[in-house]
């Protein structure tokens with residue numbers, strides 16, 4: 001060696017520099033952690049003071065008459081708790097709204113708060129589900145502390161299923177459990193004197209942890225359904241308030257065409273209509289604006305996608321099949337189109353004649369035949385079928401299944417349910433059930449093919465007109481159907497019997 005102590009040079013180097021490097025590394029780690037924490041959204045609870053600009057009044061909530069009646073009780077209690085206490089009444093402290101999204105759950109809770117002069121605190125339960133253990137629970141504690149301090153108040157917890165999901169044995173999530181436990185502690189921890197009412201909202205009541213639904217917690221449940229015809233009309237009134245409407249605007253018509261839509265959808269339609277009028281530099285909203293908005297909201301953006309001529313021909317026959325069959329079963333179609341909207345390549349639009357919750361078996365059968373007529377037309381005309389009917393088939397399968405499994409509308413299954421979750425059913429019964437379901441759909445399809453073949457001339461006419469104009473309205477369709485007599489089987493039991501292939505007389 002040359003007298004150079006290699007080993008000591010190395011250790012010298014290590015001794016001086018390693019601690020420095022270690023220190024720098026730690027700095028970087030701390031900095032990154034700090035940044036992550038800082039970047040994490042700190043979701044603050046929403047807070048609305050009664051009477052402020054963002055407060056919601058009963059007048060802003062339309063159509064939820066039954067729910068409103070129930071909620072009025074809470075309003076009365078918060079306004080004058082002494083009256084109820086004198087009577088020894090136990091006022092519910094937890095109210096759970098459930099129903100599909102956009103039906104006005106948050107809106108109703110806000111209105112209750114404002115009407116009763118209570119401060120409104122809202123936070124989505126997903127904000128409590130944190131990646132650091134204990135943080136969610138701490139947030140809940142803080143939220144309730146604040147609410148109690150400023151009583152009377154309403155604590156609204158949206159998306160309750162995010163913390164309140166039924167605890168399943170295998171997926172053990174400690175953080176979620178801590179959060180849920182804290183919520184239960186808070187719910188149990190205040191009495192009627194505190195003048196705090198907790199409201200929760202959930203789309204999936206069945207998933208909620210049963211502990212949340214025990215008496216003294218969320219023991220009052222308010223179901224909020226999508227609005228019916230009258231409700232939709234009232235909601236449209238709310239959302240056209242302050243919008244200048246032209247004389248030709250028919251809100252009754254809009255309400256009729258929006259069966260199944262929620263308050264949020266209707267608000268969206270009114271807004272789109274106003275935007276449409278603005279874009280066209282008009283001072284008032286016209287019928288056409290609502291038509292446009294309706295289509296836009298119902299079927300997605302109006303955007304033409306490139307469809308080949310061959311595809312177009314198939315599409316035209318498919319939609320013509322649906323349209324002709326609805327005429328045949330006595331349900332006048334409002335519109336048929338082969339212009340793609342959203343995910344649907346084309347569609348046939350109906351106006352429901354009236355709101356109905358009960359359907360007869362015959363109507364359901366007619367409905368299935370109508371839904372299968374797109375595919376039937378393809379088969380009759382082209383001798384082959386496409387995957388374009390997947391959606392139709394799905395709906396028909398669901399209906400047929402419900403008819404046999406749940407509504408006792410099978411052939412021999414007429415007085416009991418045979419649900420899929422009933423494990424007591426014998427293999428034989430299950431086989432029978434599946435056979436009957438298949439028979440219903442097969443008979444409906446056969447009927448569609450038979451009826452459309454019989455009226456092949458009209459089918460050709462409608463599809464040719466669709467190819468030419470792409471969209472046909474009610475009058476144009478009616479002209480094309482001239483001379484084709486409806487074969488409604490809803491009022492003709494012989495037809496149904498024929499469809500099912502059974503004859504009660506022999």
Ligand code: ADP
Pocket residue numbers: 060061062063064100101102103104105106107108201235238262263264265267
């Ligand atoms: P949810 O909480 O049930 O998902 P929201 O209360 O958030 O629904 O409703 C969203 C919006 O839709 C509301 O802000 C309101 O503009 C409108 N809306 C929903 N339901 C109604 C209703 N019954 N009356 C008036 N507007 C409604």
Ligand code: MG
Pocket residue numbers: 102105106107158201
């Ligand atoms: Mg909501």
Ligand code: ZN
Pocket residue numbers: 318322371374375388389392
């Ligand atoms: Zn179809």
